[in-house]
Ligand SMILES: Nc1ncnc2c1ncn2[C@@H]1O[C@H](COP(=O)(O)OP(=O)(O)OP(=O)(O)O)[C@@H](O)[C@H]1O
């Protein structure tokens with residue numbers, strides 16, 4: 322009975338709050354304040370953050386009925402992606418639930434379509450390694466007993482899903498094509514990790530809806546609350562990099578394929594360096610290698626139909642707010658590979674150098690990331706600025722390395738740079754760039770480092 326009472330009360334409160342918010346929104350519209358400016362109001366506490374995210378990602382408010390997260394997910398600029406999310410939602414409604422990936426330190430899920438085919442990998446914010454609903458108690462234990470050894474002191478906690486989304490954006494803006502498309506999505510499933518209160522509330526509301534339909538009809542939401550997280554498209558036919566790299570040692574690749582792999586590898590290096598990924602082990606990138614014609618009777622002499630592709634997955638531990646140089650260096654594991662000893666190719670230089678050395682491009686990229694990160698509940702502008710200062714420093718080093726014909730190993734050995742926006746500086750347009758940023762070099766070596 323207590324449950325029903327709680328459920329009804331909180332729902333009445335939801336209705337009240339929603340009415341206040343819609344009323345306020347109407348007043349704002351009347352005063353000519355556009356929805357794109359609600360963000361500042363959200364930060365001042367007038368709007369709940371979830372409403373702001375909702376207005377940014379879906380452009381429509383949560384409806385008063387229904388159990389689905391579908392109300393939140395709209396991708397007008399990307400109907401193909403929207404269609405995939407819709408298929409995932411329909412599958413969940415039909416009882417094909419996301420399945421937790423057993424490995425890993427956080428709650429990550431394979432999301433399927435109604436036939437059970439995997440569509441993507443969903444990583445809810447609340448189930449990140451240090452999220453309050455992380456299903457793996459070992460992480461909680463680490464945090465409690467030995468926080469300095471396990472957390473990454475250079476990263477803002479619980480922003481992993483944004484890091485995943487932002488990595489995909491950087492990949493697209495640079496034309497690298499190595500990160501499977503990743504966006505922020507709301508999903509709800511009973512296989513996600515919810516606390517007892519949420520489950521009890523949901524049961525209470527369902528019960529109240531059955532018993533007192535008149536009241537129940539006004540519930541903001543009857544089922545479990547949708548979770549916000551990153552949704553990355555699933556790529557098929559890939560193996561962990563380690564698997565293929567070992568095989569390539571035993572069976573060297575034909576020259577044209579080796580070149581393709583080298584080119585893909587350089588794109589991975591560029592991505593990781595720009596976003597300063599702190600978790601690029603060889604288990605966090607995948608390789609797909611298809612030898613067409615294999616096993617067709619006679620040996621095909623020309624293997625030029627082969628194709629090799631890299632997928633950079635698990636980008637949730639990137640965009641640090643300072644260089645990781647105190648205790649642990651979080652090296653890029655690819656720096657030990659033979660591919661890292663080869664200077665960047667002309668093709669790679671042509672692909673990215675003009676963009677990376679254009680300060681307007683960099684500024685636009687920072688602005689795009691600001692739009693993404695500011696939607697998060699824990700957003701802190703000062704910390705974000707620091708994240709961008711690190712990223713600008715990385716970009717500066719990378720452009721120099723590309724101009725100087727350096728190898729990836731030489732790149733990671735360059736002194737760390739931070740490019741901060743000057744306090745007195747302009748707004749980051751080309752005319753004022755000379756005075757708008759300050760560079761700081763860090764030559765201190767990390768305590769644990771492989772170079
Ligand atoms: N986009 C993808 N396409 C195909 N397979 C994927 C994709 N993303 C993840 N996987 C598979 O799921 C596994 C776990 O993914 P991921 O490393 O991103 O999760 P995680 O929970 O962060 O794990 P960990 O903490 O071990 O890094 C990967 O090793 C890979 O096999």
Ligand SMILES: [Mg+2]
Nearest residue numbers: 425604605635
């Ligand atoms: Mg991983």
